Each structure stands twice: as structure tokens, then as C-alpha cells.
Amino acid sequence: MTTAQRVVLPDSVRTNGTTPNPWWSNAVVYQVYPRSFQDSNGDGIGDLKGITSRLDYLADLGVDVLWLSPVYRSPQDDNGYDISDYQDIDPLFGTLEDMDELLAEAHKRGLKIVMDLVVNHTSDEHAWFEASKDKSDPHADWYWWRPARPGTTPGEPGAEPNRWGSYFGGSAWEYCPERGKYYLHQFSKKQPDLNWENPAVRRAVYDMMNWWLDRGVDGFRMDVITLISKRIDSAGRLPGEYGSELEDLPVGEEGYSNPNPFCADGPRQDEFLAEMRREVFAGREGFLTVGEAPGITVQRNEHITNPANGELDMLFLFEHVDFDCEDNVKWKPLPLDLPQLKRIFAKQQSAVKNAGWASLFTGNHDQPRVVSRWGDDSTEGSRVRSAKALGLMLHMHRGTPYVYQGEELGMTDVHFTRLDQYRDLESLNAYRQRVEEAKVQSAESMMAGIAARGRDNARTPMQWDGSAYAGFTAPDAAVEPWISVNRNHTQINAAGEFDDPDSVYTFYKRLIAIRHENALVAAGDWQLIDADDQYVYAFTRTLGGEKLLVAVNLSGRTVDLPRDAAELVQHGVTEPDIVISTYDASHAVVSLANRELGPWEGAAVRV
Structure with missing residues (x-):
């Protein structure tokens, strides 16, 4: 079912606070x-041509929007999240003409295209950064340049502006001999942070976004967009920088402090997002803005x-995919604590009960596969059952689901078993730093x-x-896939599931149609039962x-239905x-009559 076939909700149904029934309120x-x-x-x-060739598959599944991870020109240090030219397509993926064809063919099928946009940072090979290395160039202040700490030798260990x-x-700092200073990079050293305090940076970003919308793109998913506003003192210094009025943070077990408290949701975050809305999206209809947050x-x-x-239509929050690890260390995973997961989702749902909107996801390009993480992939039967159970759990929440x-x-x-x-x-x-350098985790554990x-994954x-x-590629291709x-x-595989009425694919197709x-x-309003x-x-x-009860057994054993x-x-x-x-349905009727649920059994039932 494509966008054109969706049932439009009545205007009386207020789905995100002040606006009745935006088009994405029942989209996937x-x-x-x-x-x-x-x-x-x-x-x-x-x-891109490969994506275009699979549009009929996606239209059959029934989704409304395709979000494309970055296809811009890039050195591919971080698989395209390091952009060297925002207004060109990387030859790995094709050409601008291929992008135009994808847009046209998607729109013919009622599908919208949302592009991933990375504007917290660029590639260090972007023309802006190359120009910024010259302190006399107009781009000199487009990035976060800082001198070495007083009394140190620039480029030597310990000379970084702070301990981030x-x-x-x-370190989050890399020394540039040409400039004689360090630049901030919260991610790879080839991903220098843009200085959003500079209005010229913002103007260039907005002009580029308008260029893509004019070309036919239907919106943007904005990578780490809540990191664009940094906390600086009255002299423009960052926390921990020599002479700063603001405090630095204690170092962790790897020898560095986490910049997140000073770089996430900074004091001008709302100002920047509201300005972006006015400069890029004002007067346009049918677009979607999503922020990774x-x-x-x-x-x-x-x-x-x-x-x-x-500001934005929706955000990706991360507490529900970050909590299941020891000491807040990603590489020390813990088993699923279901009551804790429920409480996290309950907070997210309750916060947007009267205004705002929720994004619903358990997987993306940065997360492991949810059926392996919280389900059971040890046997074919348990894999299918747990994949369906986890899908039902997520898609029955209030918000916009992401597949x-x-x-x-x-x-x-x-x-995989080898590095x-x-x-x-x-x-x-992470392996190099934790195992070989800091020696805070064993090779086996890591x-x-x-x-x-x-x-x-x-x-x-x-x-x-x-x-x-x-x-994915021809079986007789001369080159193997870039990853196994x-x-x-x-x-x-899709061929085996497409026409199977009991497959995970068929189940997801039904989930999407129901929304x-x-x-x-x-x-509808959302209310947790038996936390x-x-x-x-x-x-x-x-x-x-109307009331719908959703009950999902997220275990491989038969369990009693909660009392309430x-x-x-x-x-x-x-x-x-x-x-x-x-x-x-017949199995669900019997289970509910017996006040129990079988392994990985879930149902949505009118009550």
C-alpha cells in the first residue's frame, strides 16, 4: 500500500499537539x-541504480518513505558520513542523473525520498576545510580551531586544547601543521566539526539544503544534529580549554573525557533549528525533518x-538502545532487562502525549540486528517468532515506525569471529584503544x-x-561484496519470504497496512500495563x-498474561x-482464554 492509498485520518484526530493529521502521522x-x-x-x-531496481519491492511492502544513508561525494572514511561535496554524488553510488532517476521513479510509486544529511561535521577533504587551514581565508572560522595548551609543544601528546x-x-583534537592549531572532531579525525556559531556556515548549509529540495528531495534525516550547538564561555572558549570559565570533565578509563555534556543540546540548539526551518522549509509542503538526537x-x-x-518533525532518541550495557560501555553488553526497556519507552510515549511526536525504531545502520539482540536467532522457528514479536511490540506504539x-x-x-x-x-x-593501548578490556571480551x-552487523x-x-551482486561478479x-x-532471504504467508516479511507487510x-x-493514546x-x-x-490491548511475550517460554x-x-x-x-488468530483466542502467551507470542486485540 503506497502513500496514495493510505486512509487519511480525520482532522478531528490530533496527532502531534497543535497540528491535526500531518501526512507522516500514519506513515512508515x-x-x-x-x-x-x-x-x-x-x-x-x-x-543508486540498484536502489531504483528494487523500488517495486519496497512499494509492495507498503512503506511510504525511503531514508537514504549518505550518497554524497566522500572519501568514505566513515562510509559516507564524511562528506567532501554536498552537491554531488559519490562515483561509488552513481551520478546526479542517477539520483534524479531514483527520485522520479520513487515518486511514480508514491514513495518519498529523505536524504541523510551530515552538517555537524564535514570531511577534512571538503573545500571548506581545505580553505580553513589558511587563517587569512574567509573560511578560517568555519571550524573549531584552537591553539595548543600553553607550555606544551604543538602536536605532542598532552598539548591538545582540552581532554575531550x-x-x-x-583525542577529539587533531593537530594541523598548516594552520599551527588543533581542530575539533567528535568522530573520526577526518570529520572536523563545523562552527555553527558562524552565520556564514549556517547560510551555506541552508543554501545547500534548498538546492536539494528544489531538486525533488522530500526531506532530511539529520545526523547528530543536536551536536551543532557547543557550550562556550563569554570569551568563546570551550570547556577545559586553557583559561576557560567552564569546567572540563573527569577522564574515563581510556584517558579522555566525554564531550557530550558540553556539545549536545547546547544553548543555541533551538535557535539554529528554528532558523533552519524558516530558511529552508517555510512555504514548502509534504517534507519530513528528522533529527538524530x-x-x-x-x-x-x-x-x-x-x-x-x-523546529523538527521528529527525533531519534537513544536511551532505549543504549541502556543494555555494563557501566555505560557499549562493548560490554548485558541481557535485555524488559521492565527497564518498558519504562524507557513509557517515558518517550508520555512525553509527547500532548505535543510533539515519537520516532519508533530498534534498528538502523548503527545498531545490531534486533532479532539477535533482544530475540532468539538460535533456531529458525525462534528467529521467525521473535522477529514478529519484536516488530509487533514496536509498531503498535504511537509514533512513526522506521524499518x-x-x-x-x-x-x-x-x-563474525575475526577482527x-x-x-x-x-x-x-575501539579494539585498538581498549585492548592494545589502554588495556581496559581483554581481547576475548572485546x-x-x-x-x-x-x-x-x-x-x-x-x-x-x-x-x-x-x-546483492551477480553471483559471478569479479569483485566480492565490500563486506561478507x-x-x-x-x-x-526476500525470495523465500515474499509469497510465504507465515514469513516475517508478510507479517511486516500486515503491520504497515494496519498503521x-x-x-x-x-x-490513539498509549498506556503501559504491568511495568x-x-x-x-x-x-x-x-x-x-475504542481500545486495543497489545500483549507480547518477549521470551521463549510460555508465560501467564499479566493480571491487568x-x-x-x-x-x-x-x-x-x-x-x-x-x-x-485462532491460537491467540485460545491463549487469551487461558490467560497465557506461548513463546514469543503477541497479539493486538480489540477489548
Whole structure:
């Protein structure tokens, strides 16, 4: 079901505070990681023509929006999140003409295209940064340049302006001999942070965004957009910088402090986002703005996504995908604590009850596969059941769901066993720093952590069929895919699931259709049930006189239905009451009558 076929919600249904029924209130977004989606020319890397060739698949699935990870010209240090030219396509992915063709073909099918946009930082090979190395150039103040600490030798260890660490390992400062100063990079040293305090930087960004919207793009997903406003003192100094009025933070076990408290959701964040709205989106219809939001609280999400404040349509919050690790260290994963997950989601849902909007996701290009993380991929049966259960749990919340490529097939983690199998900069840097340099984690523990949480789990090629390279590239291609195909692609692939009524794909197709068709699912109030239950995630959705009970067993054992949920079905339900079930309707009726749920069983039922 495409956008044109969606049931429009009545204007009386207020779905995000002050605005009734925006088009995206019952839409579903599908993220495409171009490098891994479809290779059309046999070079082992996915491309724009490959995406265009698969549009009918996406239209059949029923999604409304395709979010493309970056395809701009880039040195590919961080797989395209290091942009060297915002107004060109990297030759790896094709040409501007290929992008125009993708836009045109997507629009013919009622699909919108949202581009990933990275404007907290650029590549160090961007013309702006090259010019900024010259202190007399007009671009000299377009990045965060700082001198070495007094009494130190520039370029030597300990000479950095402060003790901030990069999220990709090591210092957040890199010395540039040409300029004689250090530049800030919260991520890779090839990703220098732009100085948004400079109005010329903002003007250039807005002009570029308008150029893409004029070309036909339908909006932007903005990478780490809540890091653009830094906390600076009255003299423009950053915390920890020599002479700063602001404090630095204590160093962690790797020898650096986390810049997040001073670089996330800074004092001018709202000002910058409101200015962007006015300069880029004012007077335009049908666009979508989504912000990746590290460091943002649920209360701030309500403010930023409240249309009355004129900032963004929705944000990606991260507490629900960051909590399951020891000591807040990503590489020390813990088993799922379901009551804690429920409380986190409850905070997110409650915060936007009256204003603002929620993004719903458990997977993306930065997260492991959810069926391996919180489900059970040990057997085919448990994989299918748990993939459906996790999908039902997420999609029945209030907000806009995001499906990451392959999630609709129940694709799993890749389960690599050797470091040389990985390609992701974050994982490789983390291993070097934690195991070889700081020696704060054993090689065995770190490899287990990367296997469980590494970003490459989501970046293996899309599994289209059971051929040698999973249909991602030709089986007789001279070049292998840029990263290995998951070995289980012969069992898990789109060709095998497309016409299977019991497949994960078919289940996701139904989930998406329900959101299009049912105002209760799209806009109804949300209320958690039995927050402390260890196995069942249950909640209600209410709109007018209608109520929907959603109860999902997120375990591989048969469990009792929570008491408060059981009370809602105490008079019994019939098959027509079952909106959707991970088993079949007749099984759900029997389970609910017995006040229990089977392994990974979930149902949405009218009560």
C-alpha cells in the first residue's frame, strides 16, 4: 500500500499537539544503507541504480518513505558520513542523473525520498576545510580551531586544547601543521566539526539544503544534529580549554573525557533549528525533518518536535538502545532487562502525549540486528517468532515506525569471529584503544562485545535470494561484496519470504497496512500495563470509544498474561477481535482464554 492509498485520518484526530493529521502521522519509513542494498554494476558496492531496481519491492511492502544513508561525494572514511561535496554524488553510488532517476521513479510509486544529511561535521577533504587551514581565508572560522595548551609543544601528546575524547577513539583534537592549531572532531579525525556559531556556515548549509529540495528531495534525516550547538564561555572558549570559565570533565578509563555534556543540546540548539526551518522549509509542503538526537531528553524531544515551536518533525532518541550495557560501555553488553526497556519507552510515549511526536525504531545502520539482540536467532522457528514479536511490540506504539533494511526479513547479526572480517571504523578503533593501548578490556571480551554490538552487523549485504552473494551482486561478479554476506542468506532471504504467508516479511507487510488503515494505531493514546512483568510487554491504545490491548511475550517460554491485561479480556475474545497476531488468530483466542502467551507470542486485540 503506497502513500496514495493510505486512509487519511480525520482532522478531528490530533496527532502531534497543535497540528491535526500531518501526512507522516500514519506513515512508515524504510532506511536504505546504499552501500549494502543492491549492487547494479558488479563492483561489490551498492548504488543508486540498484536502489531504483528494487523500488517495486519496497512499494509492495507498503512503506511510504525511503531514508537514504549518505550518497554524497566522500572519501568514505566513515562510509559516507564524511562528506567532501554536498552537491554531488559519490562515483561509488552513481551520478546526479542517477539520483534524479531514483527520485522520479520513487515518486511514480508514491514513495518519498529523505536524504541523510551530515552538517555537524564535514570531511577534512571538503573545500571548506581545505580553505580553513589558511587563517587569512574567509573560511578560517568555519571550524573549531584552537591553539595548543600553553607550555606544551604543538602536536605532542598532552598539548591538545582540552581532554575531550572522540566517539571513535583517541583525542577529539587533531593537530594541523598548516594552520599551527588543533581542530575539533567528535568522530573520526577526518570529520572536523563545523562552527555553527558562524552565520556564514549556517547560510551555506541552508543554501545547500534548498538546492536539494528544489531538486525533488522530500526531506532530511539529520545526523547528530543536536551536536551543532557547543557550550562556550563569554570569551568563546570551550570547556577545559586553557583559561576557560567552564569546567572540563573527569577522564574515563581510556584517558579522555566525554564531550557530550558540553556539545549536545547546547544553548543555541533551538535557535539554529528554528532558523533552519524558516530558511529552508517555510512555504514548502509534504517534507519530513528528522533529527538524530544524542544527548536529548524526552522533555526536550517534546519541545523540539512540537510544531508550535517550528523546529523538527521528529527525533531519534537513544536511551532505549543504549541502556543494555555494563557501566555505560557499549562493548560490554548485558541481557535485555524488559521492565527497564518498558519504562524507557513509557517515558518517550508520555512525553509527547500532548505535543510533539515519537520516532519508533530498534534498528538502523548503527545498531545490531534486533532479532539477535533482544530475540532468539538460535533456531529458525525462534528467529521467525521473535522477529514478529519484536516488530509487533514496536509498531503498535504511537509514533512513526522506521524499518531498517532486512529487518522485515528477520535478518540476523553476522556473527563474525575475526577482527579482519570487520570494516567499521568505530569497532576497529575501539579494539585498538581498549585492548592494545589502554588495556581496559581483554581481547576475548572485546571481540564478544563487537560481535554483539558492532555496527557491521547491520551493514552486511541485503539478502535478496540464496545465490552466492545473496542477490546483492551477480553471483559471478569479479569483485566480492565490500563486506561478507551473512552465511545464513540461503535460509533467510526476500525470495523465500515474499509469497510465504507465515514469513516475517508478510507479517511486516500486515503491520504497515494496519498503521495506514487504523486511526487507533496511528493516533490513539498509549498506556503501559504491568511495568514490572519480566516477560510480557503489554499496553493499550485508546481512541474515542475504542481500545486495543497489545500483549507480547518477549521470551521463549510460555508465560501467564499479566493480571491487568488478563482483566481486559476476562469476558473472552473472538477471532474477529484479533487485529494481528504473531501466531494465528485462532491460537491467540485460545491463549487469551487461558490467560497465557506461548513463546514469543503477541497479539493486538480489540477489548
